[in-house]
Amino acid sequence: MTFTQLEIFVMVAEMRGFTAAALRLGISQSAVSHAIKSLEGELDAQLVEREQAAVTVTELGQRLLLRAREILGLAEAMRQDAAVARGLHRGLLRIGSFGPTASLKLLPAILQAYRQRYPGVEVQIDEGPDAAVLQWVADRRVDVGFAVLPDDRFDTVPLVEDQLSALIPRDHALAGRDAITLAELGEHPFIMPEAGCSALIEPLFAAAGLAPQVRYRMSQMVTVLHLVENGDGITVLPELALPHGLAQTHPRIVVRPLRPVVRRRVGLILRNLGRASPAAQAFADIARDVAGTSPRTA
The missing domain is CATH 1.10.10.10 (Winged helix-like DNA-binding domain superfamily/Winged helix DNA-binding domain)
Structure with a gap:
């Protein structure tokens, strides 16, 4: 062999x-x-x-x-x-990334700092839904992955925290509110964003004894935004998942925080941070420095 x-x-x-x-x-x-x-x-x-x-x-x-x-x-x-x-500093680093939060908001700055320090390391990035990244790390297909924390199955490096917000058509009855409750959201047709977001949103409603009136389930962010803008429903998304310049690109959508505030933590997961390759450990250190946080092992 x-x-x-x-x-x-x-x-x-x-x-x-x-x-x-x-x-x-x-x-x-x-x-x-x-x-x-x-x-x-x-x-x-x-x-x-x-x-x-x-x-x-x-x-x-x-x-x-x-x-x-x-x-x-x-x-x-x-x-x-x-x-x-x-x-x-040579070798291969395999990274699992999900959605706009990791691939567009976090990864570019981290990779820029990583390439400056370790230009000889080849980086392979696999992108997929949140659940796929978790499985890739568990199966050792990637060395490190971005994920929503906490996750006690892995060693973790917390990076950022954001909150869930409601996206409402500008002419909607709820658009004038400063913040929106889950009960208020449950009274209107709802667009459930898939690819990981539903795993955050559905338990929120269930814990409050509520059920959203799901009209559509969509996996593509661009389609979700288009439906909201057209008045086909309202939705909830993490702030870091929203595209840059949303107010300019989708002026008919307003963003309102939830009441009470619902926060989300995003970071890195590794099977074993202490036994990870030097390339993976260096990536975790640089990601922590770029995000201004400290690592934690599960």
Whole structure:
């Protein structure tokens, strides 16, 4: 068993195909097929099922995939430790990011500071819904991820805090209020933003013994804003999820705080901050400095 075989196995699982994995790795498809076949022969187990449209990982393969990522992660950490000892900073950092909050509001400034200090580290960013980022960290697909805190399953580095706000059409009956209660929101057609926000919003209503009148469930921010602007409903979103210049780009939308105020914390999650690679630990330190907060381990 070699590191190369494990790297190919992981890539085939992530890309769900031999051809896509070969293109990503810059090798031939036959080399990918040979590596998988050799690894399966050595383990005496089927790792993937070869189908016409795509490759799927077997149940045993899924368990061994976690081991493979762990082995490769430890190997990468060893390489980075050796590079740091030589006065070099090399390696790969894999980051999981979600939505406008992380990808647009937090990540750019952190990456700028990180690249200035560690230009030799290759950074790979995977973007997806909040739940996907959590799973990527748990599965070791990424080294560090952005997430809504707290989350006791991981070590965490709190970065920022914002609050949930109601978005109302300017000519709506609630638009003149200084703040809006959940009970008031529940009296009007509601647009439920998916991709993580619903996991924050729905429990709020449930805890208050209320149920929003959900008219639409939408995963794309641009569509949610368009529907609110058209008067098709009202919604609730975290402040950091709102686009820059909302008042200029969507002048028919007003933003009002909730009463009582509902706050949200966003930060980084890692499986084990103390055992993370030097590249991941450096990213956490720089993110904390950029955000002006201190780290906390779960």
